[in-house]
Amino acid sequence: MLKSKSAGFIGLVVLGLMAAPNVYGQGLGNSPYSRLGLGDYNPNLGGVRQQGMGGVGLAAPNSTNVNDINPAMLYYTGRTTYEAGFNGQYKTLRNATGTNKTGSGTLGYLALSFPISKSWAASLGLRPYSSVDYESNTVGAVTNDNSGAQVLKQQRGEGEITEAYLAQAFRVAKGLTVGASASYIFGSIDEVVSTTVVTPDAAAVTDITRSAVSDQLHYSDFAFRGALHYRSKFNDKLNYNVGGVYTFQTNLNGTRSISLRREDAEGVVIEEQALETEKKGTATLPALTQIGISLDNNKTWSASLDVAHQQWSNFRGIGGTSAATPLNNTLRVGVGGEFTPDPTSVDNYFKRISYRGGLSVSQMPYRPGGATLYDRAVSWGFAFPMPSATPLDATVLSLAFTYGQRGNTNYSTLVENGSSRQVSNVKEDYIRMQLGVTLNNRWFIKRRIE
Numbered sequence: 001m002l003k004s005k006s007a008g009f010i011g012l013v014v015l016g017l018m019a020a021p022n023v024y025g026q027g028l029g030n031s032p033y034s035r036l037g038l039g040d041y042n043p044n045l046g047g048v049r050q051q052g053m054g055g056v057g058l059a060a061p062n063s064t065n066v067n068d069i070n071p072a073m074l075y076y077t078g079r080t081t082y083e084a085g086f087n088g089q090y091k092t093l094r095n096a097t098g099t100n101k102t103g104s105g106t107l108g109y110l111a112l113s114f115p116i117s118k119s120w121a122a123s124l125g126l127r128p129y130s131s132v133d134y135e136s137n138t139v140g141a142v143t144n145d146n147s148g149a150q151v152l153k154q155q156r157g158e159g160e161i162t163e164a165y166l167a168q169a170f171r172v173a174k175g176l177t178v179g180a181s182a183s184y185i186f187g188s189i190d191e192v193v194s195t196t197v198v199t200p201d202a203a204a205v206t207d208i209t210r211s212a213v214s215d216q217l218h219y220s221d222f223a224f225r226g227a228l229h230y231r232s233k234f235n236d237k238l239n240y241n242v243g244g245v246y247t248f249q250t251n252l253n254g255t256r257s258i259s260l261r262r263e264d265a266e267g268v269v270i271e272e273q274a275l276e277t278e279k280k281g282t283a284t285l286p287a288l289t290q291i292g293i294s295l296d297n298n299k300t301w302s303a304s305l306d307v308a309h310q311q312w313s314n315f316r317g318i319g320g321t322s323a324a325t326p327l328n329n330t331l332r333v334g335v336g337g338e339f340t341p342d343p344t345s346v347d348n349y350f351k352r353i354s355y356r357g358g359l360s361v362s363q364m365p366y367r368p369g370g371a372t373l374y375d376r377a378v379s380w381g382f383a384f385p386m387p388s389a390t391p392l393d394a395t396v397l398s399l400a401f402t403y404g405q406r407g408n409t410n411y412s413t414l415v416e417n418g419s420s421r422q423v424s425n426v427k428e429d430y431i432r433m434q435l436g437v438t439l440n441n442r443w444f445i446k447r448r449i450e
Contacts, residue, residue, distance in 0.1 A: 032093065032134050032426045033407065036325055036366050037315055038161060039132035039189065043308065043332065043362075044069060044225075044247065044288065047109060048085050048436025052381020052400035053336030054358020056306040058292025059229060059243030064383075064396055065438055066111040066123055070243050070292075071179030072229040074121040074169035079393075079440045080114040089432040096409050096424035104133075108434055119171035129163040132189050152196040152210075161187030161219055169227075179227040185252060186220040194263070209270065212261050217318055219254040223247070223285065239296050247288035249314060255280055256318050281318035286311040303337035312365035325366065332362035336379065354383035356400070368412035368425055377404030381434075398436040405429050 034040045045055035046069030049062060057069055061076040066083045068074075085108030093100045111125035135156040167181035194212035229243040256279045261272035288310045296302035312327040336358020345351035357380045364373040381400035388395065407427045 031091070031131075031428070032136060033364065033366065033428070034130075034132045034134050035155070035157060037130075037312065037317070037327055038283070038285075039130040039157075039159070041130045042128050042163075043310065044245065044290065047083060047111065048381065048398040048400045048434050048438075049338075049356070049383070051402065051432075051434050052356035052358070052379055052383075052398070053304065053338060054334040054360045054377070054379045055332075056292065056304040056334040056336040056358055056360070057294075058245060058290055058304070058306045059241040060292075060294040060296065060302045060304045061229070061231065061241065064394075064440060065398075065436075066113040066125070068111055068113075068123060068125060068127075068165070068167060068181075070227050070229060070245050070290075071123075071167035071181045071225065072169050072177045072227040072243065072245075074113055074123050074167060074179060075119070075171050075177045075229075077113045077121060077123075078115060079442050081112070081441075082439045083109075083111045083113075083436060085109045085434050085436045087432065087434050089430055091428055091430040093426055093428050094409060095426050096411065108436075120168070122166070122168045124164075124166045126162065126164050129161040129185055129187070131161070132157045132159045132191075134158075150198045152198070154194045154196070154210075155192070157189060157191040159187060159189035159217075161185060161189070163223075167225075175231045177229050179229075181225045181227075183223045183225070184220075185223055185250075188219070189217045191215045191217075210263050212263055214259045214261060216257045217254055218256075219252050219283065221250065221253045223250040223252070237297055239298055241292075241294045241296070243292045243294075245288075245290040247290075249287040249311070250285040251282045252285050253280070253282055254318050282316075283318050284314055284316040286314045299343065300341065301337065301339045304335065306332075306334045308332040308362075310365075315365075327365035328363075328367050330363040330365050332360065334358060334360035334362075336360075338383075340383075349387070352385050356381040356383070360404075364406060371410070371412065373407050373425070375404060375406035377402050379403075393439070393441040395440070396436075396438040398434075398438065400434040400436070402432040403430070404432075 031040050045051065046057055047065060049065040050057040050069050061073050063076055063078055066077065066081050087108040088105045090103040109125060109127035111123060113123035115121045138153045140151055163183045163185050165181050165183040167179060169177050169179040171177050192212050192214050194210050196210035225245060225247045227245040231239060231241045233239045256276060258276040259272050259274050262270045264270060288308065290306065290308045292304060292306040294302055294304040310330050313329050315327050338354050338356040340354045342351040360377050362375045364375060366373060379400065379402045381398060383396050383398045386395040405427065408425050409427050410425050412423060412425060
């Protein structure tokens with residue numbers, strides 16, 4: 001992951017403190033809200049097709065892309081399909097006192113779907129489950145000290161949790177399919193809280209040391225998801241679809257290691273003492289309920305509405321700052337659709353392009369001062385079929401874009417160690433891009449020689 005962090009940050013902060021002892025500063029990392037829960041959580045919003053439609057498509061079947069948002073719809077992917085997604089994002093973060101800009105680029109997901117029989121299909125894949133990337137710095141005076149000393153408190157975290165899954169779909173009746181997936185969730189999160197005290201008589205930056213508590217969490221366990229989908233028609237020109245997915249609450253096994261260490265101003269460890277080594281524990285992952293409906297004409301357009309509810313109030317972490325803040329249940333609503341003017345057009349390539357768009361609004365699980373924070377976004381995307389397509393294989397390049405805002409810059413009351421203080425919330429303005437490559441091929445065809 002690409003990060004925009006200032007080189008020699010500690011040295012610059014210390015020099016600034018020595019020149020102006022009363023200055024207050026805060027540096028924001030990639031995503032301050034990733035301090036909460038398991039980090040920036042990926043709430044099963046599908047691949048590049050769904051991202052271009054506002055993260056919806058729970059009930060919208062498609063024969064070209066891997067639809068891992070709802071395992072029951074794997075049945076509609078008639079050819080072996082391989083799909084890879086690549087993510088990029090750029091953010092502007094601001095609070096009441098300052099702003100920061102940051103960007104990142106990552107591999108989004110990998111998926112492979114294949115039909116097994118006329119009524120049975122399966123897929124396997126790899127995708128991000130959550131990510132942690134934040135850094136915050138608070139500068140203030142030392143309590144009950146008249147020497148002019150300043151204290152810098154730094155909190156930072158990084159890490160990723162990944163999901164590897166196997167999903168299957170079965171057609172059980174006309175128009176009705178059911179599906180299920182089993183996932184192996186694994187990854188690590190590293191969090192550090194450090195304190196640096198700077199006195200006016202410090203001769204140089206190299207003379208300054210800091211104390212830090214390092215908290216390392218490692219997760220590995222299984223999670224399960226069930227799904228269904230029903231498709232029928234109002235008439236010959238209009239079909240309707242209903243889909244649902246339930247992700248079961250999971251107790252995720254993990255280990256926690258805590259150490260106390262002393263570092264120099266550049267972060268080099270001088271000495272370290274283990275306080276806790278690979279202590280076993282569990283983190284409770286909340287259940288997720290998703291329901292969707294869609295309409296289509298089975299040829300050129302589809303429109304979808306998805307609603308999701310997640311019980312974040314049941315989340316329990318193993319420990320560390322990710323478990324310190326109670327979370328609340330969330331609701332997400334998204335609408336979107338896609339339009340392909342003429343998928344079979346020979347003379348006009350632009351009529352074969354799929355155009356997508358969508359809107360979404362979701363609650364965030366963090367409620368500072370009891371106030372609800374929202375994530376609002378608008379999405380759009382395109383699917384470009386390659387001209388080399390044949391009845392046996394095809395390649396599609398897809399693009400999805402999302403512009404959104406989450407959080408606000410209002411002040412709220414933060415309670416720590418029995419004392420309260422007013423702090424500003426963080427607002428994120430972000431733009432995300434996803435590039436998807438989809439390869440369709442018909443496998444296991446018996447060749448004939450005439």
